Amino acid sequence: MTTPSDPSTRDPLATAAGRNVGLVAATAAGRGHARRLAAAWPHARLVEAESVADALRAAWRECDAVVAFLATGAVVRILAPLLGDKHTDPAVVVVDEAARHAVALLGGHAGGANALAAEVGALLDARPVVTTATDAVGLPGLDTLGWPVEGAVAAVSRAILDGEPVRLVADATWPLPALPDHVRVEIAPPPTDPATAEHDESAEGWRILVTDRVVPLDGRTVVLRPPSLVAGIGSSRGVPAAEVTGLLRRALADAGLSPASLRCLASVDLKADEAGIRATADAYGVPLETWPAAELAAVDVPHPSEVVRAAVGTPSVAEAAALRHGGALLVPKTASAMATVAVARQAPRGRLALVGLGPGAADLRTPRAVAELRRAAVVVGLDQYLDQVRDLLRPGTRVLASGLGAEEARARAAVAEAAAGHAVALVGSGDAGVYAMASPALEYADDRIDVVGVPGVTAGLAASALLGAPLGHDHVYLSLSDLHTPWEVIARRVAAAAEGDLVALLYNPRSRTRDWQLGAALETFAAHRPPDTPVGVVRNASRPGQRVHLATLATLDPALVDMYSVVVVGSSQTRVVAGRMVTPRGYRWRS
Numbered sequence: 001m002t003t004p005s006d007p008s009t010r011d012p013l014a015t016a017a018g019r020n021v022g023l024v025a026a027t028a029a030g031r032g033h034a035r036r037l038a039a040a041w042p043h044a045r046l047v048e049a050e051s052v053a054d055a056l057r058a059a060w061r062e063c064d065a066v067v068a069f070l071a072t073g074a075v076v077r078i079l080a081p082l083l084g085d086k087h088t089d090p091a092v093v094v095v096d097e098a099a100r101h102a103v104a105l106l107g108g109h110a111g112g113a114n115a116l117a118a119e120v121g122a123l124l125d126a127r128p129v130v131t132t133a134t135d136a137v138g139l140p141g142l143d144t145l146g147w148p149v150e151g152a153v154a155a156v157s158r159a160i161l162d163g164e165p166v167r168l169v170a171d172a173t174w175p176l177p178a179l180p181d182h183v184r185v186e187i188a189p190p191p192t193d194p195a196t197a198e199h200d201e202s203a204e205g206w207r208i209l210v211t212d213r214v215v216p217l218d219g220r221t222v223v224l225r226p227p228s229l230v231a232g233i234g235s236s237r238g239v240p241a242a243e244v245t246g247l248l249r250r251a252l253a254d255a256g257l258s259p260a261s262l263r264c265l266a267s268v269d270l271k272a273d274e275a276g277i278r279a280t281a282d283a284y285g286v287p288l289e290t291w292p293a294a295e296l297a298a299v300d301v302p303h304p305s306e307v308v309r310a311a312v313g314t315p316s317v318a319e320a321a322a323l324r325h326g327g328a329l330l331v332p333k334t335a336s337a338m339a340t341v342a343v344a345r346q347a348p349r350g351r352l353a354l355v356g357l358g359p360g361a362a363d364l365r366t367p368r369a370v371a372e373l374r375r376a377a378v379v380v381g382l383d384q385y386l387d388q389v390r391d392l393l394r395p396g397t398r399v400l401a402s403g404l405g406a407e408e409a410r411a412r413a414a415v416a417e418a419a420a421g422h423a424v425a426l427v428g429s430g431d432a433g434v435y436a437m438a439s440p441a442l443e444y445a446d447d448r449i450d451v452v453g454v455p456g457v458t459a460g461l462a463a464s465a466l467l468g469a470p471l472g473h474d475h476v477y478l479s480l481s482d483l484h485t486p487w488e489v490i491a492r493r494v495a496a497a498a499e500g501d502l503v504a505l506l507y508n509p510r511s512r513t514r515d516w517q518l519g520a521a522l523e524t525f526a527a528h529r530p531p532d533t534p535v536g537v538v539r540n541a542s543r544p545g546q547r548v549h550l551a552t553l554a555t556l557d558p559a560l561v562d563m564y565s566v567v568v569v570g571s572s573q574t575r576v577v578a579g580r581m582v583t584p585r586g587y588r589w590r591s
Contacts, residue, residue, distance in 0.1 A: 022059025030069030148260035170210035173421030175351035212261030225260035232322030241279035266321035296320035350418035356456020360543035376425035411440035463538035468580030481508035
């Protein structure tokens, strides 16, 4: 059992900006580097003492992570006597005097030192040095998946690295990252009886078990604990926390269920402020969800009570709260003097990440987009976009590529894979929600799927940056493609933008078969704006063959424009300043 303040609950993927980072330096150069980090991270501080060794020991005791601007050997000698457990020791990153390298020394996975080294490197222009084997070869660490893990983590990880046969046995399909092909996935209930497990031939070899059940462990098995269990709690007013905690602990143990798989506690909203229930949620390190009595009353339960209905407005609290999101009741309500507990198992929820890859350049692709691509087991997208990111995918990632015109099929495929329980990334250029794949996918996605939106830099923003500052005031995005929208509708929208004096970004402006719509749109704008209104055309923004062209409404030749272009039509206030397109913001101080 853990509490929120327990170091073992640290998120190894948490950014340095949200962590208590101790900075230790011995020289003026080191202190200068440390100040740069402290300026970027609100919870970082330079730790000082009578000696550098004392400062390093103090940072070790007081902080979640340590960045030491010292020699690696010195850090090893000072910290070696203090080492305890990798799940509780702080992460340690060592940076050399010239800030050329940021070495993840301790707590690479569990403490988040690998991620911290990358952040240090980004701020100091240093090269991150990560020696964790799974990271070096692009495999997910078993202790970095965000779930509690038990058993022979190091031994099974070595087996995966060495290419030995490994079986992943899960009691359902869970949204795990991609694993290499020599890890064989099986959906089957795990062994629960130690006596039979010892003689089970299928238990031989290296195994990863994904289960919420208590299972026997050996030196060749890792157990991942998925967040599958919901504990419904009912109580009398003023119930002691020890009574709730003890009742839940006994209920889980009697059913052979692991408390590490608790997703949350749940109750009626009248109990949202019940101290004993809240303390139990804190003790297990899970949230407390509460529901109105009317919603719980609508949940079908095996043991309704009219006495409970009369008291709180629903015939069930514990069972109904446990089953509020569906699932199977594993532990029917069981009671103590002042508390009632029921436990349900929720079906796995698939994960769909809608990932915008940006306009094309790798350095305009967000770190979050990269993380989601590496988090996915299945990646779906247009073939030419997937070609941009294949080098980022983990070994074993299943890639579903298709060509132009198959948008609906891609959306359906991604949603189907997520609905089956997989971790899926659906990719598109720019931002996934701007003329891209988020909209068609979410039309099909239901509440069985967790959806993660990953913003991206749009082609319009990239074009704007290349042109200057044309979007400094109100603006509108318009697509001139009439494949999905009748031209009459598009023409009305163009007219409204022209009459409203909005800067307009024109997507899909012209193709081989649609060669007149751009000219028609420009004529509409010209009827409401001066002929010298600036118009910018950017082709292949941030990609090879990038071209920037600046003209006016009177001089732009539509033949210069194709489907790889974005056209930016200025407002009546837009002007060209030193060769750059600028739409004034209208700040009063300018006058």
